[in-house]
């Protein structure tokens with residue numbers, strides 16, 4: 113069963129992908145489907161002995177360009193539609209034991225190109241409304257495959273959180289005439305919450321951080337999507353991102369789990385709507401320090417109201433010091 117159902121009580125779509133229950137769950141290293149195919153060994157997803165970055169269609173997609181007919185008929189109240197879209201897997205390295213924090217700046221730079229390339233390709237489908245690259249990393253956030261990889265989802269509409277950003281950006285522009293993210297960059301640069309200050313990107317703990325050690329990476333210029341970044345901006349994004357991730361491991365003293373998402377302008381929407389988008393990454397580790405984890409509990413789940421127990425002005429300098437100390441492989 114694979115379908116989208118509309119929740120009229122919250123004005124949002126929920127995707128059902130029950131076949132995903134059968135997907136590969138924490139395989140032994142020897143059975144890793146994302147490792148290279150070793151000569152004479154069993155075939156993996158990647159039919160090469162070595163690779164740098166590999167991108168392919170997810171074999172257990174939530175959204176598909178050829179979705180099955182929904183199992184149930186929709187009603188006026190609760191419409192049901194095929195789960196149209198695209199789900200791709202992006203493997204960061206052929207080294208099973210590496211992480212995005214350890215692969216080095218050059219590889220992260222290649223990843224930025226891969227993200228930009230896939231963004232452009234997926235956005236070319238006129239039925240797509242939003243492209244979301246993300247990485248779920250580590251046991252603490254429930255990953256099923258340990259091999260370093262991310263995913264890219266292309267949705268048929270703008271999902272709730274980016275849609276909310278668009279509304280907030282419109283409200284701010286109506287009020288001030290400016291982009292809210294550009295204003296955030298102007299306010300945060302040089303301040304106590306900055307973690308890594310690049311020439312084209314600024315990384316900092318946002319003043320409103322929902323996770324104690326959340327870091328957002330904002331484009332300094334008003335740019336909506338990765339394909340629009342020139343070479344210098346891509347170089348800088350790779351440098352800033354690699355240092356932020358290395359800084360996490362340095363600060364916590366272990367391989368940090370996190371959720372990382374890339375927010376861009378919506379695609380296949382009117383120019384006015386697209387113009388509100390401002391490229392930024394959000395990185396949310398569940399760690400609170402001292403081995404404790406933050407869970408989404410009652411207030412977050414039912415109130416949509418996050419409670420954070422570390423001040424961003426405290427988290428910022430901690431992460432900045434660690435990022436400065438960290439060794440980032442070339």
Ligand SMILES: [Zn+2]
Nearest residue numbers: 144147208259
């Ligand atoms: Zn592997």
Ligand SMILES: [Zn+2]
Nearest residue numbers: 291294334390
């Ligand atoms: Zn902007």
